[in-house]
Amino acid sequence: MLFKGGGLPHESLALQEKLFGAGPDYNFMTRIERFKNSLVRVQHFIRCCARYNLHDHADKKWFEGVAFPNEVSVLGPHSGMFIPTLKEQGSEEQIQKWVPQAEKHQIMGTYIQTELGHGTFVRGLETTATYDPKTEEFILNSPTLTSIKWWPGGLGRTCNFGIVMALLYIDGKNYGMHPFVVQLRSLKTHEPLPGLTMGDIGPKFGFDTVDNGYLQFNHFGIPRENMLMKYCQVLKNGTYTKQTRNPKFSYGAMIFVRSMVVYEVAGQGLAKACTIAIRYSAIRRQSELKKSRPEPQILDYQTQQYKLFPLLALAYAVWFTGVRMKEIYFMVNNEIKQGHTERLPELHAISSGLKAFTTSMASWGIERCRLACGGHGYSAASGLPKIYVNATGGCTYEGENTVMLLQCARFLMNIYGGVKNGRRPSGSVNYLGERISSRCTLTSEFTLKSLADAFKHRAARMIKEASERLNRLQASGNDPEDSWNLNSVVLTKAAEAHCHYYMVLVFESVVESVEDNCVKDILRQLCQLLALCGIQENSGDFIQDGFLNNDQLELVKQKQLSLLSEIRPNAVLLVDAFEFHDVQLGSILGRFDGNVYENLFKWAKKTPLNKPEDLIHRLLR
Numbered sequence: 001m002l003f004k005g006g007g008l009p010h011e012s013l014a015l016q017e018k019l020f021g022a023g024p025d026y027n028f029m030t031r032i033e034r035f036k037n038s039l040v041r042v043q044h045f046i047r048c049c050a051r052y053n054l055h056d057h058a059d060k061k062w063f064e065g066v067a068f069p070n071e072v073s074v075l076g077p078h079s080g081m082f083i084p085t086l087k088e089q090g091s092e093e094q095i096q097k098w099v100p101q102a103e104k105h106q107i108m109g110t111y112i113q114t115e116l117g118h119g120t121f122v123r124g125l126e127t128t129a130t131y132d133p134k135t136e137e138f139i140l141n142s143p144t145l146t147s148i149k150w151w152p153g154g155l156g157r158t159c160n161f162g163i164v165m166a167l168l169y170i171d172g173k174n175y176g177m178h179p180f181v182v183q184l185r186s187l188k189t190h191e192p193l194p195g196l197t198m199g200d201i202g203p204k205f206g207f208d209t210v211d212n213g214y215l216q217f218n219h220f221g222i223p224r225e226n227m228l229m230k231y232c233q234v235l236k237n238g239t240y241t242k243q244t245r246n247p248k249f250s251y252g253a254m255i256f257v258r259s260m261v262v263y264e265v266a267g268q269g270l271a272k273a274c275t276i277a278i279r280y281s282a283i284r285r286q287s288e289l290k291k292s293r294p295e296p297q298i299l300d301y302q303t304q305q306y307k308l309f310p311l312l313a314l315a316y317a318v319w320f321t322g323v324r325m326k327e328i329y330f331m332v333n334n335e336i337k338q339g340h341t342e343r344l345p346e347l348h349a350i351s352s353g354l355k356a357f358t359t360s361m362a363s364w365g366i367e368r369c370r371l372a373c374g375g376h377g378y379s380a381a382s383g384l385p386k387i388y389v390n391a392t393g394g395c396t397y398e399g400e401n402t403v404m405l406l407q408c409a410r411f412l413m414n415i416y417g418g419v420k421n422g423r424r425p426s427g428s429v430n431y432l433g434e435r436i437s438s439r440c441t442l443t444s445e446f447t448l449k450s451l452a453d454a455f456k457h458r459a460a461r462m463i464k465e466a467s468e469r470l471n472r473l474q475a476s477g478n479d480p481e482d483s484w485n486l487n488s489v490v491l492t493k494a495a496e497a498h499c500h501y502y503m504v505l506v507f508e509s510v511v512e513s514v515e516d517n518c519v520k521d522i523l524r525q526l527c528q529l530l531a532l533c534g535i536q537e538n539s540g541d542f543i544q545d546g547f548l549n550n551d552q553l554e555l556v557k558q559k560q561l562s563l564l565s566e567i568r569p570n571a572v573l574l575v576d577a578f579e580f581h582d583v584q585l586g587s588i589l590g591r592f593d594g595n596v597y598e599n600l601f602k603w604a605k606k607t608p609l610n611k612p613e614d615l616i617h618r619l620l621r
């Protein structure tokens with residue numbers, strides 16, 4: 001109940017749908033079969049939404065978790081980017097026109113921004129939308145090879161609509177990036193409309209169930225009314241008007257998905273991997289601890305605990321941080337809707353930073369879980385490869401992680417500069433205005449407050465140093481841009497330290513809010529382990545300025561090891577508490593009933609390579 005909240009009824013409804021749990025094994029399908037199978041489930045999901053009256057985004061998400069386990073479907077970009085962008089950036093008329101059709105899936109859309117030559121550098125995108133007042137149309141064009149749109153999910157074969165980000169030109173003047181609603185395919189024949197060259201970009205590392213696509217515009221006209229006009233308008237005669245607004249509003253869809261990815265991708269992905277690896281480690285017996293005694297569960301080896309329990313603690317931390325990130329997103333977005341945009345920079349910074357920090361940590365953690373499962377972890381039957389390839393995409397999409405950390409660092413530098421000039425910071429950066437103790441107060445009690453304070457000190461110091469180094473680089477004659485680049489490794493580390501502190505702080509606040517003493521104690525242990533591992537892994541950051549001394553570091557190491565034994569009796573319960581159904585895990589190693597070996601054998605017998613096949617037989621005969 002700590003995790004699921006109101007989600008359970010929808011999950012059990014979804015689990016009753018035979019089409020979701022059963023069917024061919026994903027691992028035995030070709031890419032085309034995976035894609036087709038996903039489309040069948042998409043259609044069934046849409047029928048279920050109508051049948052069960054699922055309208056609320058959160059309700060649908062619970063349902064999707066069962067319908068599309070550990071994968072993204074073409075509904076992802078549709079419901080996660082196309083509809084939110086229409087709602088956030090469309091005028092009332094535009095919302096009325098397109099949102100109901102999109103919500104009923106009468107039209108299917110995607111978010112078309114990235115190009116062959118540019119993804120990160122949005123201002124460098126080349127697609128043009130030139131207004132022609134005679135026809136009252138925008139003419140979309142791909143002037144170069146590098147301007148071909150590349151990557152949008154669902155563009156290859158599925159979507160008949162998209163929001164295209166393009167440079168607006170009126171009368172030869174460039175007005176910058178704007179969003180346009182574009183019909184891509186005929187609603188009758190599903191063929192691409194004349195003037196568009198489109199298709200799938202080919203096999204990828206993961207995302208087999210999504211047709212990421214390409215799109216080239218050849219002077220393709222769309223009505224004037226198709227530019228999303230909540231914040232800027234182009235009148236019939238070509239006059240451009242805009243409300244006083246932050247030009248970064250048109251990046252809103254990215255902020256939304258980044259904010260969601262922390263929980264949906266990093267939190268869920270790592271929690272599933274930990275569930276699999278910890279359950280399996282309780283089933284797997286190997287070697288001897290003591291002569292002539294039964295082989296122990298591998299979870300009893302301290303080294304196995306040292307691999308997995310810090311990841312378990314991290315999974316809890318990322319999960320809680322993801323929930324907090326969602327809350328912050330909706331809170332600040334509501335403020336923005338009321339015209340209060342003051343917290344947009346902070347929202348951008350924290351969502352960019354946490355998206356990068358948590359997806360990188362989760363991606364690394366999922367791979368460690370796989371390694372901890374030995375040989376069977378390498379089998380697709382473990383479910384871990386699928387979880388990994390889909391989760392690790394989160395390090396790249398919605399802003400490449402290094403670039404996102406640098407965006408977060410940019411905000412931190414602005415805030416720190418402001419503090420130097422007497423401004424008081426607030427929200428997630430209020431600590432930059434505090435006087436921070438220069439000596440660590442950690443004692444063998446390891447209170448959560450003292451641990452969080454250690455991370456606070458580290459973040460504040462690293463931000464200060466990054467800022468001072470930037471100033472020194474400039475003072476020694478480098479221009480601001482070169483100074484930034486020459487300082488960028490230090491800047492990303494400062495951003496990571498900020499996000500790390502934020503995550504520890506969120507975990508601490510969750511522990512403090514728990515009323516049940518038993519649950520509180522167990523969560524406190526996990527929170528301590530998370531923080532202690534963070535200190536040990538980054539010990540240089542904590543001792544560099546004499547904040548932490550050698551004795552304290554030794555205490556950290558001792559406590560970390562004793563926590564492993566303390567957590568051991570509850571480890572399986574702690575992953576069971578995530579309440580993933582077997583269908584959602586897609587793993588033989590992580591089965592709830594623990595019946596691993598029998599099912600591995602059954603599964604191997606079903607693999608297509610064991611079926612009679614003429615060519616293989618002839619080649620081997």
Ligand SMILES: CC/C=C\C/C=C\C/C=C\C/C=C\C/C=C\C/C=C\C=C\C(=O)SCCNC(=O)CCNC(=O)[C@H](O)C(C)(C)COP(=O)(O)OP(=O)(O)OC[C@H]1O[C@@H](n2cnc3c(N)ncnc32)[C@H](O)[C@@H]1OP(=O)(O)O
Pocket residue numbers: 072075076077078079080081111113114119120121122123153248249251252254255256257260261264265344345348396397398399400403407410411414
């Ligand atoms: C898909 C959804 C699925 C389910 C539905 C439900 C919910 C979602 C749930 C979960 C998601 C789950 C799965 C996802 C599944 C699949 C993925 C699907 C889709 C993927 C889509 C994409 O990848 S879309 C393309 C994404 N592209 C990017 O992210 C590009 C990254 N680049 C940029 O954002 C920018 O170019 C930049 C920020 C790097 C630089 O911008 P630039 O204009 O050059 O700005 P600067 O000059 O650097 O800075 C100027 C100032 O503006 C500030 N700034 C920058 N960006 C923003 C912003 N977004 N908001 C506010 N402010 C911003 C910047 O900090 C500077 O401020 P100063 O004050 O310092 O001047």
Ligand SMILES: Cc1cc2nc3c(=O)[nH]c(=O)nc-3n(C[C@H](O)[C@H](O)[C@H](O)COP(=O)(O)OP(=O)(O)OC[C@H]3O[C@@H](n4cnc5c(N)ncnc54)[C@H](O)[C@@H]3O)c2cc1C
Pocket residue numbers: 077110111112113114117118119120121150151152153207212393396397398399400401402403406
């Ligand atoms: C699975 C998946 C789904 C996607 N879905 C969509 C979609 O639906 N719609 C869409 O429009 N796009 C989509 N994309 C594209 C995605 O948003 C971009 O790939 C992403 O934003 C990264 O941009 P890039 O590919 O240009 O990377 P690049 O910017 O080329 O990154 C390459 C390297 O350059 C470095 N780098 C780049 N700029 C800087 C800088 N300023 N400072 C320091 N280092 C830098 C990066 O850190 C990285 O190491 C998807 C991508 C993937 C993988």
